[in-house]
Amino acid sequence: MDTSLVQLQRLTKIYQEGEQQRVVFRDMDAEIGRNEFLVLLGRSGSGKSTLLNIISGIDLPTSGEVHIDGASLGSLSETARTVFRREHIGFVFQFFNLIPTLTVEENLLLPLELNGRLDAGARIFAQELLEEVGLADRVASFPDRLSGGEQQRIAIARALVHKPLLVLADEPTGNLDAETGQQVLELLARMHRATGTTLIMATHSREAVNLADRILTFDGGRLYPSSKPHTNPR
Amino acid sequence: MILRRASLRYLSRHPWVVVLSVLGVALGVAVVVAIDLANESAVRAFTLSVETLSGQATHQIVGGPRGLSEVTYRRLRIDAQVRTSAPVVEGHARLPDFVGQTFTLLGIDPFAEAKFRPYVSSGRDTPGLTQLLSEPATGLITRSTANRLGINAGDTLKLRIGTAYHTLSIVGLIEPTDSVTQQGLASVIVTDIATAQELLGMQGRLSWIDLIVPDDDSELTQRIQRILPKDATIIRSENRSHALNQMTRGFRVNLTALSLLALLVGMFLIYNIMTFSVIQRRELVGTLRALGVTRRQIFSQVIIEAMLIGGIGTVCGIALGIALGSGLVERVVRTINDLYFVVSVSELTVSPLSLLKGVAVGMGATLLAALAPAWEATGAPVSTVLQRSAVESRATRRAPRVALAGFAVVVLGIGLLAIPSRSLVLGFSALFVLVAGFVLVVPAATVWLMRGLKPVMGTLFGLLGRLATRGVVAALSRTSVAIAALAVAISATVGVGIMIDSFRQSFLDWLTASLRADIYVAAPVAQTGPSAATLDEDFIARVSTLPQVAAISTGRRVRLDGPRGVQQLLVSEVDREQFRLYQLKHGDVEQVWQAFENEGAVLVSEPYAYRHDVGLGDTISLRTNQGERPFTIAGIYYDYGSDEGRVSISRNTYNRYWNDRKVTFIRIYTQPAADISALMKQLRNVTGEHDLFIRSNQALREASIQVFDRTFAITNILRLLATIVAFVGVLSALMALQLERAREFAVLRANGLTPRQVWQLAMTETGLMGFCSGLFALPLGIGTALALILVINRRSFGWTLQVSIDPSVLVFGLLLAMVAALLAALYPAFKMTRTSLALALREK
DSSP states (O other): OOSEEEEEEEEEEEEEETTEEEEEEEEEEEEEETTOEEEEEOOTTSSHHHHHHHHHTSSOOSEEEEEETTEEGGGSOHHHHHHHHHHHEEEEOTTOOOOTTSOHHHHHHHHHHHTTOOSHHHHHHHHHHHHHTTOGGGTTOOGGGSOHHHHHHHHHHHHHTTOOSEEEEESTTTTSOHHHHHHHHHHHHHHHHHHTOEEEEEOOOHHHHHHOSEEEEEETTEEEEEOOOOOOOO | OHHHHHHHHHHHHOHHHHHHHHHHHHHHHHHHHHHHHHHHHHHHHHHHHHHHHHTTOOEEEEOBTTBEEHHHHHHHHHTSOOOSEEEEEEEEEEOTTSTTOEEEEEEEOHHHHTTTOHHHHGGGOSTTHHHHHHSSSEEEEEHHHHHHHTOOTTOEEEEEETTEEEEEEEEEEEOOSSHHHHHHTTTEEEEEHHHHHHHHTOTTEESEEEEOOOTTOHHHHHHHHHHSOTTOEEEEHHHHHHHHHHHTHHHHHHHHHHHHHHHHHHHHHHHHHHHHHHHHTHHHHHHHHHHTOOHHHHHHHHHHHHHHHHHHHHHHHHHHHHHHHHHHHHHHHHHHHHHTOOOOOOSOOOOHHHHHHHHHHHHHHHHHHHHHHHHHHHHSOHHHHTOHHHHHHHHHHHHHHHHHHHHHHHHHHHHHHHSOOOOHHHHHHHHHHHHHHHHHHHHHHHHHHHHHHHHHHHHHHTHHHHHHHHHHHHTHHHHHHHHHHHHHHHHHHHHHHHHHHHHHHHHHHHHHHHOOSSEEEEOOOTTSOTTTOOBOHHHHHHHHHSTTEEEEEEEEEEEEEETTEEEEEEEEEOOTTGGGGSOBSSSOHHHHHHHHHHSOOEEEEHHHHHHHTOOTTOEEEEEETTEEEEEEEEEEEOOOSOSSOEEEEEHHHHHHHHOOOOBSEEEEEEOTTOOHHHHHHHHHHHHTTOOOEEEEHHHHHHHHHHHHHHHTHHHHHHHHHHHHHHHHHHHHHHHHHHHHTHHHHHHHHHTTOOHHHHHHHHHHHHHHHHHHHHHHHHHHHHHHHHHIIIIIHHHHHOOOOOOOOOHHHHHHHHHHHHHHHHHHHHHHHHHHHHSOHHHHHHOO
16 A cells, blocks of 8 residues: 655746736655654745635646545545545634534534534544544533633544544644644644544744644745754643 | 624714615615505505405406497306306495595496305494495495595485585495405495496496406306307306406515615625725624634624614615605506506505515515625735735725726626517616626726825816816726716616607607697597497487597597406597507508508507417407407507507497497597687587596696606606615715815814815715716716617517617706715715824824
């Protein structure tokens, strides 16, 4: 079995802005292994979120290929990509993006229902996840009743509830204070280890760097491997 | 399920979105249902009444202008041995003690009735039947009618027939066993034939004779034909109701089309609200798409929401429509009574078909209106769903292309209107295409207009003026829909207003040219059939000798029933000068006069020529006393007095072929210095016991104008309803904008804009939207008017109308748009100034 889960081959993304072309990245190659925790670093606007969107099939590259678990996303139709995403990918956003009109439990169960896997076993797993993120007592609450950290913990549980191959986290701590952000990062790392899911995180957080298996940095439209900074984890 | 729950909770958290959408659908559906119910009730009442009165009869023998002689019936029974025949005398009577109640007086022979109208003489056990035969001035009504009027058997009813009053004893109550007969007899008084003849002044005459003739019994038909006089003919029973139904078709189709307009405006409202709810949830949609919800699922979600709103709106609309219909039916019936024939509707008939139509238009319109927003929600890639500005930049970018497409659609609409056809449906469809094309031009036109206005607004109102023009364009996807909805509603007001003005002007010109005499005297024709009532010969002779009378001319109105339907004949005894009252559409007056007076030719009115597709020199066939005979058309004249069309014939020709010297009305031309009031008083003295309609030129003119205005009263109600729907649409659009722009306004406030300035900004922006709507409504309104005048009216009635555009209609349209927009802005502007700054700034 191939040890890499995600393969990016000669990936190019160019935005047309009026008469101008803005190259986000060009001819980018990368491989991300199974069970790996990869951190993407880079300045704002360097292309981290764009890359996550392309890996998830939300956006398409201008050219190049994305393979996930052997499947070429570019060859799939829009609907097939959506189905692929909901079955194999979990998302954690900067702004949590919980559905405001659904309760905590309903938010969590939504991916399962979308995948047609809302059975008793899945419900038990969801309950376990809620306990794991420490919010089992808030199942009936609506998101606007939760703090930012609590909302993000639910979002992490939601990203994992359908046991995806890959979790994409886009600045998951960008909207949280330092302490809460740290707690969320530790939760993500712990869940990653517990479930064996591949995790790709776009972030500015130095703390995340310490938890990651590997770090890639965006610069000038290219990805460069970075070594871990020698700081003591808290 | 979870997705659906999310959507339902969104709606429950935004109740005004639901309320305004439901209101939009409900108002649109209500107007359509109300008009349909009112139309259907009138037609059903009429059809039921004709069918119930005809009973089991398959055919009818009808006579000439004065009906049939009783001798014909005797010969039928005795000589031809036709037992399945029954004589009928029919007329109409008002009940002065019960306002607005008109009854059909049905004179029958109870002995001949059993096979025809079993409800009258079933088993001869109807109470009072014996008295009906033996006592004069007696009648029967149904028990439910008696209950409705609050009377009992033994009471008397006061009747007004023409201008004379009579009393009638109700000697028994009919109890029909089925509800159809019950309804058909709701406004019928059954009397013995002799009583009906006495009351209606038809001694020795019959209105018609009912027959039961099996389809294949040609022997019986021939036997009947042999004994019939030349002025009589056999027609099928359903011919009458069919012909009268056809008469009102144009009128009813026009009302339906106007009601659809309200629905069209309602559709804008739904579209606006659904677009708003999609745009408002763009981040949510983006999240769902990222989580793996497919486009199809998003699409169905939006559609399901819309259908839910449509469902509630439709149910409310149907209920509202039934209530509104009860109010409208009276006006529809009044117009039908004024223009066509007497029909009495005791109650609104709520037919399942009308309700189904309501459901279909409500749900259909909602679905149509929701398609674009649903597509909008799913069509964009996930990453741009997350950006509000993307929606607006796309709307602005697309505007010129959409406008080009709009121009093409407008051209298509004009092309469809130009197709030489008689189809009203095609005409209205073309008009709707025209409107749709125009709507597509609105976004681009708004951008251009705002660009043009920006420096002006800046000079007039400074920063706020510039911000306001920018605000209209910045939220183009929302503002252009509200502007278009209001523009369409206002254009309908302008278009229908111009059409009515043009019609009224044509009508007034025609009235001025036609009403040349000083005094008009008519027999009390009211409700006894146009051929029945006539003036006394002695009276006419005495009038002509009065010293103040310079000249008189006489006329006779005749209704000819025939196998091909009903023909209205106008017999005119006029001299060469008086002949000018006919405003000829084609032909030389002198030549036409010669042909009309001396060569036995006829004139036909413009609507007649259109309906029967005949022209100058063609021949038409009329049923004379000597059987069918062809008459050449010597001229076509303008006539706005009847949309069913009339044939005018000279007195000489009429006397020759119909041998009927009766006169229905006279025109009196007075001496130059005559005192009209004194002469009218003198005429009333001359009439003695005869109660006649005597009217001066001025009074007749005013009465005619009154009928005209009454005819358009219902049209004006529909215009008002369409404007109300548009008003709700603008209100909802502004509420949505206010909600969306709370943060933008908060930032402005944080930067120093006072609440008062926020208020001014909101009102200026809305005033600009109203101005755009009003301005755009003018060309569309004029276009709509031209389509109505030159195409729809011609196809409905065959009239040529001169286009008359009163600038005040245009100014009123512009002001109405601005006032509606400003009124709708009051609450949202108030809310904007009250929004919590901190809360609005905190929201992402």
